[in-house]
Amino acid sequence: MTEVDLARLQFATTATLHFLFVALTLGLVTVVACMQTRGLRTTDPELRATRMRRVRFWGGLYVINYALGIISGLAQEFQFGLNWSGLSHVMGNIVGAPMAVEAIVAFFLESTFLGLWAFGFNRLPARVHAVLIWLVALTAYASAFWIMVVNGFLQKPVGYEMRNGAAEVTDWFAVLTNEATWIALAHIAGAVSVLAGLFLAAVSAYHIRRGREVEFFRPTLVQGSLLATIGAFVAIVVGFASYGPLKDYQPAKFGILTGEHDEVEKAKAAAEALHGVGDWAPPSWITGPSNLMMVIGVLVLLLGWIPATAARGGGKPLPARTFRLRLAVILLPLAPLGLICGWLTREVGRQPWMVTGELTVKQAIGDVSWGGMLTSYIAFTVVLTVLAVVDVSLLRRYALLGPDGGLLAADDLFPVDGRRPDGGTPVAVGAGGPGGTSVPHTY
């Protein structure tokens, strides 16, 4: 295994983690924002309390998930400089700027808004608080856009010129309207809806099947199932629509994915004519994840909506409709699996290029020794994997504990002066600090 392989493996490991956590973040944030808006719109105090309780539960899960999204995102951001300084050397003028905007819009602005939202439940006026979650959603999607501008450029470089061995942008409009960016963004919007939808449905079904908080979880079972199905539909339609453009800008990837071998040979010959003798096609095993992703998409489209039907009609009570409730739980692992397959198809399909036709992965690697690369790979992987396992088990724990165990209902992580927002006793052990004045119930 060479330094390049190690650096790629390191990037792939952190990217997989980051992508999964961020996908759930992106999917859940809009759901929570809609819930909070609905909670605000009703004037019935009881209905509002129920809806805000939903916001606290799903919002708490969203925040736990966000923790690892940000930590793995830091690992991603620094890796460009640590391992891939060749990229900044040749392409810094193009990929640097969107990355800077992403860092400042996403991390800086989004995290500040998120902090205000997560810790501001009883400190901010209700309307302002609801606006904040929409600002978090807006900045989250803005950040997804800017990072996909970079990714789109890696797939299909446009709007630039090579001057003295470094690329310079000649047309930012072309870079920002790159079809490789926008198609992927639409595809991802569908995919994150699948993940968030299946997550909502699975957690809701788990509780309903045990007869706990049935009315609390009934709407999210329906919403989640429908969201996942619509998401799958969007992802499939956009996915198929992406093949046409792909044939133009990555013909070898197109040929391998569609099984058109003469396309692959033609692309190889064209690349050899341009770049000299070499293997300029991605590995053929990408058909595996690509096919699996498609199967998953179709499965979710065909089965995803079925759990929603359990909430309708007379007959057996909802908790007794075990088949449909179990189905919601069984479908959940398909979403992360599909997401991993998706990025493998796209990014391994870009090989051997870092920037298609301009910069190979080998050229982009920094001047790092084999031992140095191995050490940092092991260190990053161990720490991030441990934290990811901790985070997923916490996510699972709070999801299964139900709305009364939610983090946003506790006071330790989200201090409300030693009291739960409903004025109840503290949930967390040893958190009963002084100054425990009763908190006015804002919602």
Added chain:
Amino acid sequence: MDIFWYALVGLLLVGYLTLEGADFGVGMLIPFARDEADRARMRRLVVPLFLANEVWLVAFVGLLFGALPLLEGKLLAGLRIPVTLLLLAWFLRDAALWFRSAHPGAGWRRAWDAVLPVASLVLAAGWGVVLSVLIRGLSIGGGGQPTATLGDLLHPFTLGSAAVLVLASLRQGIFFTALSAGGDNPLGERADRLAKQLTLALAGLILLTAVIGLVSCDAKVAVAINGLFPAIAVLGSGRDHANGKTVRALARGAAPLIALPVSVGIANGTTALATRSGVGELSLGDAVAASSTLTLLAVTVLPALVAVAFAQAWFWRVFAPGRSAGRAPEPVAG
């Protein structure tokens, strides 16, 4: 214009160190809390704030990549070892703050209570190492690239600067805890005594490090500035603290954390990345991005930074220490 972007990037780093210094300090002070309730209170002081504070560093690296892409590549690659350690400490510090209260187990809490001070210490010391190495200038590695060798990382000036940042952060942590706790300080009566001892120790250490720097560094002016102003400010903040002016003590006590990154700028001038031998240096003119890139940054990043400034000011208005929950909300109809 090159200087503008260079200064803006530097400003973000200064903001990060100023704000996070107190967080590192509170993190390191956790073992000094009297009991579980006090540990929980101390953690709560930083929990709403650290996320908004640490993102200054994310913005710093992001803008470094955008405006000075060549510097970002060479800087992080050359400082690979300390930057990797800083990152790992950063992840663990964050995890300790995020996860500690998410599980009721006693062993779980003890584990994170051990991780938090160690990670905070590594963060404070690591920034001292990284920045002082840049003041002294990097060595040249095997591949002809600027590199921080083990000798650079363990140089007396480097170690002295690391100790300065640790003590300065610790002191900020004590002030911050005192400010937030009101009458009942979770550190007990030891806090004032500790602050007094730290003031003298820190001022002495700053001057000692400056003397080492004057002997061993070429950038005499930067080293002198990095020694003189913080030492005076630290002594002044000690007086402020004794007089009960804790906010002023915090502001002046941040001087060592601010002076170090500023001195990197003074030492290097328009040499964005300096080496002691002068070989393989990177000038600011070469490091800065092309003008078309800077134009995009100007129209996107600058308005975003204005929005961030407002959001951060809002954040501090809501969560500044001493503001109890439930004061702000307006009654909602219904």
